[in-house]
């Protein structure tokens with residue numbers, strides 16, 4: 001019993017968080033920056049923060065994550081980090097030769113009040129930023145929000161740094177992806193290609209954090225959205241922002257800066273959210289939905305029809321990022337499952353509203369919480385009082401799964417103890433098939449394990 005100290009009785013907590021269902025803002029900023037081609041993320045703070053953010057990403061993606069740091073000392077903590085950052089910019093462009101440095105702040109540099117805008121302007125004035133190279137930045141104080149907020153802030157920084165207004169519109173859409181796996185980004189691109197729309201997708205971590213083993217070290221892998229592509233987003237006809245928490249701010253900034261109108265959609269997880277994405281591509285890209293996409297959708301519906309008896313009525317507890325949870329819960333409700341407990345460490349008033357709208361008829365007594373006190377401890381308390389049939393969330397749920405003997409499907413960030421998430425998508429219709437296969441496998445394994453000999457079935 002690793003979590004033997006979890007109490008059944010809930011006590012209202014005002015300030016204490018126990019086992020948070022989130023991580024810190026710069027982790028998200030670093031991940032978003034890696035979706036730009038030839039970009040070196042830079043952490044403006046102490047070495048410890050940068051080491052943590054890099055290791056969080058490296059452990060999840062099983063790829064080396066390169067990033068630089070301003071390496072604050074006691075002196076910079078008191079007097080500010082301007083000289084460290086200017087020296088870092090000079091060193092990085094001289095030694096590591098990226099096209100872009102994406103600076104994000106940390107708790108320390110935010111608390112000091114470093115003005116990164118001004119520091120970058122000074123670096124430019126001092127000739128430390130070579131011609132044709134870029135330094136973008138995002139403010140990511142980790143005492144607010146979560147890794148999702150940091151991701152959103154860096155996406156906004158990308159738009160601020162690159163998008164160029166244009167009087168000559170381009171026949172292309174912007175697809176702004178929320179925080180999903182490299183495999184999901186590849187799948188979103190595949191859907192766009194199948195639809196026949198012209199598009200720029202950013203960020204794009206496919207071929208960066210799932211790059212093939214070639215035997216040669218490549219400091220900047222082949223993937224990532226290129227600078228000309230990012231610059232062209234200001235001339236696109238429309239933006240599709242996938243995931244309100246992670247991509248809305250970037251879409252708004254594109255609208256404000258370049259007058260590119262936008263739609264906010266859910267990340268296309270499950271059938272309905274994928275339908276909405278495909279319909280939106282069809283509408284704004286002015287294309288018809290091809291038969292091969294309808295056929296893929298039909299295959300998902302067929303699996304659901306065949307396997308409905310294993311899914312119906314199953315109670316599920318979920319934790320993770322709001323942009324993943326909202327469409328996922330909708331998908332589970334479509335499968336006639338019962339998402340019973342839902343927590344997200346990421347704050348935002350709309351979370352509960354969206355969940356209530358999805359769950360009001362299907363699971364009216366579902367418990368939903370988000371924000372700092374919506375943590376894994378609370379989730380465990382709920383489960384101790386009334387167990388569920390399945391857990392869905394990141395690796396930190398494995399303690400609850402073991403203690404309570406509940407099947408566990410890993411999904412979200414971080415996954416530290418399995419592979420597959422960065423290689424196989426969970427978005428789109430093919431992603432829905434994968435989700436179904438994983439859930440059904442868990443339910444059937446459990447049924448096989450617990451069945452008395454006379455009910456142990458060969459055919460299921």
Ligand code: SF4
Nearest residue numbers: 024049052106107142
């Ligand atoms: S000090 Fe702040 S930015 Fe650094 S690792 Fe901790 S929470 Fe993250």
